[in-house]
Amino acid sequence: MTIRGYVLVETEVGRTQAVGDAIRHIQSQFASVRAVDTVTGPYDVIVQLEASDLDNLGKSITSDIQNLDGVQRTTTCLAVNLA
Amino acid sequence: MTIRGYVLVETEVGRTQAVGDAIRHIQSQFASVRAVDTVTGPYDVIVQLEASDLDNLGKSITSDIQNLDGVQRTTTCLAVNLA
Amino acid sequence: MTIRGYVLVETEVGRTQAVGDAIRHIQSQFASVRAVDTVTGPYDVIVQLEASDLDNLGKSITSDIQNLDGVQRTTTCLAVNLA
Amino acid sequence: MTIRGYVLVETEVGRTQAVGDAIRHIQSQFASVRAVDTVTGPYDVIVQLEASDLDNLGKSITSDIQNLDGVQRTTTCLAVNLA
Amino acid sequence: MTIRGYVLVETEVGRTQAVGDAIRHIQSQFASVRAVDTVTGPYDVIVQLEASDLDNLGKSITSDIQNLDGVQRTTTCLAVNLA
Amino acid sequence: MTIRGYVLVETEVGRTQAVGDAIRHIQSQFASVRAVDTVTGPYDVIVQLEASDLDNLGKSITSDIQNLDGVQRTTTCLAVNLA
Amino acid sequence: MTIRGYVLVETEVGRTQAVGDAIRHIQSQFASVRAVDTVTGPYDVIVQLEASDLDNLGKSITSDIQNLDGVQRTTTCLAVNLA
Amino acid sequence: MTIRGYVLVETEVGRTQAVGDAIRHIQSQFASVRAVDTVTGPYDVIVQLEASDLDNLGKSITSDIQNLDGVQRTTTCLAVNLA
Amino acid sequence: MTIRGYVLVETEVGRTQAVGDAIRHIQSQFASVRAVDTVTGPYDVIVQLEASDLDNLGKSITSDIQNLDGVQRTTTCLAVNLA
Amino acid sequence: MTIRGYVLVETEVGRTQAVGDAIRHIQSQFASVRAVDTVTGPYDVIVQLEASDLDNLGKSITSDIQNLDGVQRTTTCLAVNLA
Numbered sequence: 001m002t003i004r005g006y007v008l009v010e011t012e013v014g015r016t017q018a019v020g021d022a023i024r025h026i027q028s029q030f031a032s033v034r035a036v037d038t039v040t041g042p043y044d045v046i047v048q049l050e051a052s053d054l055d056n057l058g059k060s061i062t063s064d065i066q067n068l069d070g071v072q073r074t075t076t077c078l079a080v081n082l083a
Numbered sequence: 084m085t086i087r088g089y090v091l092v093e094t095e096v097g098r099t100q101a102v103g104d105a106i107r108h109i110q111s112q113f114a115s116v117r118a119v120d121t122v123t124g125p126y127d128v129i130v131q132l133e134a135s136d137l138d139n140l141g142k143s144i145t146s147d148i149q150n151l152d153g154v155q156r157t158t159t160c161l162a163v164n165l166a
Numbered sequence: 167m168t169i170r171g172y173v174l175v176e177t178e179v180g181r182t183q184a185v186g187d188a189i190r191h192i193q194s195q196f197a198s199v200r201a202v203d204t205v206t207g208p209y210d211v212i213v214q215l216e217a218s219d220l221d222n223l224g225k226s227i228t229s230d231i232q233n234l235d236g237v238q239r240t241t242t243c244l245a246v247n248l249a
Numbered sequence: 250m251t252i253r254g255y256v257l258v259e260t261e262v263g264r265t266q267a268v269g270d271a272i273r274h275i276q277s278q279f280a281s282v283r284a285v286d287t288v289t290g291p292y293d294v295i296v297q298l299e300a301s302d303l304d305n306l307g308k309s310i311t312s313d314i315q316n317l318d319g320v321q322r323t324t325t326c327l328a329v330n331l332a
Numbered sequence: 333m334t335i336r337g338y339v340l341v342e343t344e345v346g347r348t349q350a351v352g353d354a355i356r357h358i359q360s361q362f363a364s365v366r367a368v369d370t371v372t373g374p375y376d377v378i379v380q381l382e383a384s385d386l387d388n389l390g391k392s393i394t395s396d397i398q399n400l401d402g403v404q405r406t407t408t409c410l411a412v413n414l415a
Numbered sequence: 416m417t418i419r420g421y422v423l424v425e426t427e428v429g430r431t432q433a434v435g436d437a438i439r440h441i442q443s444q445f446a447s448v449r450a451v452d453t454v455t456g457p458y459d460v461i462v463q464l465e466a467s468d469l470d471n472l473g474k475s476i477t478s479d480i481q482n483l484d485g486v487q488r489t490t491t492c493l494a495v496n497l498a
Numbered sequence: 499m500t501i502r503g504y505v506l507v508e509t510e511v512g513r514t515q516a517v518g519d520a521i522r523h524i525q526s527q528f529a530s531v532r533a534v535d536t537v538t539g540p541y542d543v544i545v546q547l548e549a550s551d552l553d554n555l556g557k558s559i560t561s562d563i564q565n566l567d568g569v570q571r572t573t574t575c576l577a578v579n580l581a
Numbered sequence: 582m583t584i585r586g587y588v589l590v591e592t593e594v595g596r597t598q599a600v601g602d603a604i605r606h607i608q609s610q611f612a613s614v615r616a617v618d619t620v621t622g623p624y625d626v627i628v629q630l631e632a633s634d635l636d637n638l639g640k641s642i643t644s645d646i647q648n649l650d651g652v653q654r655t656t657t658c659l660a661v662n663l664a
Numbered sequence: 665m666t667i668r669g670y671v672l673v674e675t676e677v678g679r680t681q682a683v684g685d686a687i688r689h690i691q692s693q694f695a696s697v698r699a700v701d702t703v704t705g706p707y708d709v710i711v712q713l714e715a716s717d718l719d720n721l722g723k724s725i726t727s728d729i730q731n732l733d734g735v736q737r738t739t740t741c742l743a744v745n746l747a
Numbered sequence: 748m749t750i751r752g753y754v755l756v757e758t759e760v761g762r763t764q765a766v767g768d769a770i771r772h773i774q775s776q777f778a779s780v781r782a783v784d785t786v787t788g789p790y791d792v793i794v795q796l797e798a799s800d801l802d803n804l805g806k807s808i809t810s811d812i813q814n815l816d817g818v819q820r821t822t823t824c825l826a827v828n829l830a
Contacts, residue, residue: 001219006089006122006129008160013322014315017165039089039160040307040325041373046089046160053167054220058246058787066761073760076787077091077124078244080224082100084302096239097232123224123242124788136250137303141329141372149346156345159372161327163307172753172786172793174824179654180647183829205753206639206657207705207824212753243755243788248764255338255371255378257409262488263481266414288338289473289491290409290539295338326340326373331349333468385416386469390495390538398512405511408538410493412473421504421537421544423575428737429730432580454504455722455740456575456622461504492506492539497515499717551665552718556621556744564595571594574621576742578722582800587670587703587710589741598746620670622741627670634748635801639827658672658705659825661805663681677820678813704805704823 002050003057004034007065008075009045015070016044022068023047031060043075054078085133086140087117090148091158092128098153099127105151106130114143126158137161168216169223170200173231174241175211181236182210188234189213197226209241220244251299252306253283256314257324258294264319265293271317272296280309292324303327334382335389336366339397340407341377347402348376354400355379363392375407386410417465418472419449422480423490424460430485431459437483438462446475458490469493500548501555502532505563506573507543513568514542520566521545529558541573552576583631584638585615588646589656590626596651597625603649604628612641624656635659666714667721668698668743671729673709679734680708686732687711695724707739718742749797750804751781754812755822756792762817763791769815770794778807790822801825 011019020038023045031051039046047065051057057078066074094102103121106128114134121128130148134140140161149157177185186204189211197217205212213231217223223244232240260268269287272294280300288295296314300306306327315323343351352370355377363383370377379397383389389410398406426434435453438460446466454461462480466472472493481489509517518536521543529549537544545563549555555576564572592600601619604626612632620627628646632638638659647655675683684702687709695715702709711729715721721742730738758766767785770792778798785792794812798804804825813821 003220004120006120008091013320014311016311016315020165037087037089037160037162038165038307039162040303040310040327041158041160043160046162054169054244054787055247058785059248061787062248062761062763066763071760075124077120077122077126077129078220078787079120079122079129081221082103082121082225082228086303096237097228099228099232121224123220123227123244137252137327137372138330141370142331144372145331145346145348145370149348154345161303161372164304165308165311170784172784174755179652180643182643182647186829203751203753203824203826204639204643204829205824205826206635206642206659207822209824212824241788243784243786243790243793245784245786245793248767248785253369255369257340262486263477265477265481269414286336286338286409286411287414287473288409288411289469289476289493290407292409295409324373326369326371326375326378328369328371328378331352331370335469386418386493386538387496390536391497393538394497394512394514398514403511410469410538413470414474414477419535421535423506428735429726431726431730435580452502452504452575452577453580453722454575454577455718455725455742456573458575461575490539492535492537492541492544494535494537494544497518497536501718552621552667552742553745556619557746559621560595560597560746564597569594576621576718579719580723580726584801585701587701589672601746618668618670618741618743619746620741620743622739624741627741627743635750635825636828640829643829656705658701658703658707658710659801660701660703660710662802663684663702663806663809677818678809680809680813702805704801704808704825 002052003054004050004079005057006077007047007049007061008043009071010073011044011070012072019068019070020045023065026064028060028064030056085135086137087133087162088140089160090130090132090144091126092154093156094127094153095155102151102153103128109147111143111147113139168218169220170216170245171223172243173213173215173227174209175237176239177210177236178238185234185236186211189231192230194226194230196222251301252303253299253328254306255326256296256298256310257292258320259322260293260319261321268317268319269294275313277309277313279305334384335386336382336411337389338409339379339381339393340375341403342405343376343402344404351400351402352377355397358396360392360396362388417467418469419465419494420472421492422462422464422476423458424486425488426459426485427487434483434485435460438480441479443475443479445471500550501552502548502577503555504575505545505547505559506541507569508571509542509568510570517566517568518543521563524562526558526562528554583633584635585631585660586638587658588628588630588642589624590652591654592625592651593653600649600651601626604646607645609641609645611637666716667718668714669721670741671711671713671725672707672739673735674737675708675734676736683732683734684709690728692724692728694720749799750801751797751826752804753824754794754796754808755790756818757820758791758817759819766815766817767792773811775807775811777803
């Protein structure tokens with residue numbers, strides 16, 4: 001069973017496009033980048049990730065995304081099926 | 084050209100599943116509900132909406148989503164293509 | 167592979183002990199309650215949960231914990247192995 | 250159909266007038282600057298933008314405004330017709 | 333010399349359109365309502381007011397706008413010419 | 416008709432007295448400094464300004480006060496007669 | 499030696515004028531009300547109090563002001579001479 | 582070895598004196614009330630407690646103080662000797 | 665009549681003990697340091713000061729405490745007798 | 748009687764794994780590190796400490812944890828038995 005998560009990224013002012021592009025070019029060994037949108041609102045980029053388990057998702061966020069230049073903060077929302 | 088947005092929904096404590104289900108059953112004249120996930124983190128439900136223009140997207144948020152029982156606050160992030 | 171999480175619970179003023187006791191008596195079909203501590207600080211009760219997958223962990227939080235009398239807010243921190 | 254937005258700009262302390270002037274002189278390929286006011290209150294400059302679509306509006310905010318010296322943070326409010 | 337101000341209005345969830353409409357129908361003895369937009373973002377309605385002096389602007393905000401059903405909070409930004 | 420305002424000043428830690436003194440010595444072409452108090456509480460200095468109109472008051476805040484060494488943030492409260 | 503303080507009052511929405519009037523009519527046994535201004539900004543009324551000592555100032559705030567209908571929160575800034 | 586703590590109490594508006602008096606009259610089986618001060622600032626009452634161990638201190642806060650009428654929130658700071 | 669106050673000190677991370685020690689060694693011409701505790705919780709050091717009047721207390725906070733290396737922010741709560 | 752506490756650690760962006768590893772390798776003279784988890788959510792690492800008394804627990808937090816490279820802020824929640 002895979003794990004899916006939304007990563008809400010805040011960037012330094014003026015760096016939104018560059019961060020969005022960098023995330024689109026991530027070649028991750030941990031997770032698949034399913035979608036990347038630069039957005040208006042309190043966040044600057046929303047990333048949808050999918051991984052085989054929670055550890056790989058965590059590694060992708062901390063290794064692939066948080067280390068990019070211009071990333072200031074990330075907030076992760078994991079999809080859970082409550083039905 | 085269509086407009087896409089992420090609606091980050093906060094629900095009353097204990098109402099996440101009910102709100103998620105209600106959003107999944109929305110029959111909107113204003114927008115298409117592309118995806119609905121109940122999530123962990125500071126938000127409880129993330130909705131992806133698509134509409135023909137910004138006004139219809141706004142109507143869907145205020146009429147379709149904000150009026151549901153248990154919805155406490157919504158934050159909207161609109162996808163913008165900066166390339 | 168199991169999922170482990172810390173649920174940081176804020177209670178209504180004066181309800182900490184009652185909420186702590188109620189969580190200790192949870193008989194959950196979704197998750198195992200590994201530890202429960204009433205605590206000082208910005209949170210009132212810290213719960214350690216373990217479940218077979220993220221969905222069951224989510225169901226335990228929303229069904230078992232958030233519906234208890236006196237629970238005001240929960241914040242979930244999921245253990246991830248980044249090594 | 251055009252898109253209109255209010256951009257609420259916070260500047261570094263003592264930079265309000267300079268930022269206001271710089272925005273008034275923007276020659277944007279993405280959007281029209283309809284009005285610029287330096288203001289009292291929690292924001293320092295309020296800009297009214299109009300663009301042919303949301304993407305151009307987003308480009309104007311990130312390319313034209315956020316890159317100006319002294320701009321610390323921007324908050325965007327897009328006009329939506331809910332009637 | 334007239335005074336102009338932006339009133340950033342937060343409404344109760346689900347009341348944005350009703351509040352926007354009510355403000356559009358204000359017949360004020362204190363100020364002119366120059367523009368009203370329902371908006372996305374942290375605010376729900378942005379009103380542009382103009383009055384003969386600051387006292388009349390203040391009266392319009394407290395008497396005309398804050399007393400409307402569904403208005404939760406207002407933030408005022410007054411235009412100042414720093415040139 | 417004159418405009419009166421309270422400027423609530425936050426200073427860098429340890430700079431309260433120096434900022435208070437600097438404000439007391441302001442020779443402004445825009446406004447009269449009616450009173451200056453160094454204070455306890457969430458603010459460090461409270462200044463009462465009076466000007467012939469809002470623009471001059473704004474110029475005094477941004478030119479006379481915000482440019483002083485040690486000033487970190489200012490919050491302005493304008494007196495309005497609502498009677 | 500007297501004590502002087504600024505009391506920054508937040509009122510319920512729509513109650514600013516009533517609270518301002520009520521404070522102007524205070525007949526206090528504890529302190530003198532030196533000035534009362536209804537204001538724009540994050541506060542609604544600013545009161546300047548003077549008392550023979552800190553205890554009387556405190557009594558005036560808690561007995562005279564905080565008990566008035568429509569007062570939601572008060573923040574006190576006491577004048578201190580640091581020279 | 583005893584445990585000492587400062588309990589920073591926020592009360593409902595207008596209830597500071599009553600809460601301060603109630604705490605002064607506490608006859609606790611868990612802790613000794615060493616000092617009680619009604620105060621200005623972001624808190625309303627500061628209580629100094631001493632107990633034989635952390636559990637008794639915790640019981641005193643939740644049973645003796647948090648259950649009093651008018652208490653809205655408590656923040657506890659425990660004395661630690663770092664030398 | 666003397667003035668007593670609690671100064672709630674936040675220090676830079678890792679500097680709590682050094683700041684606590686420095687405050688214990690203050691030789692103030694303005695106030696007596698009655699007690700100093702390094703603490704857990706949102707603050708790092710709690711200082712109890714006593715001075716002959718409010719001005720001297722204020723001078724002690726701004727000159728004696730705020731100028732110490734590692735002090736990031738102070739919050740003052742003055743004891744008031746409301747009885 | 749021992750003291751147990753949860754230390755909720757926030758790290759600089761991109762430093763979660765390194766801080767988690769450093770805490771796992773702590774050889775403390777003050778406390779035992781019972782468990783360390785890198786986590787998702789508003790905190791990055793959750794540490795469970797146990798010490799012979801509160802002073803030793805405090806020393807471990809300030810000396811062992813807060814001095815590590817990449818630690819930005821810690822929040823401590825002490826276990827209390829309220830039964």
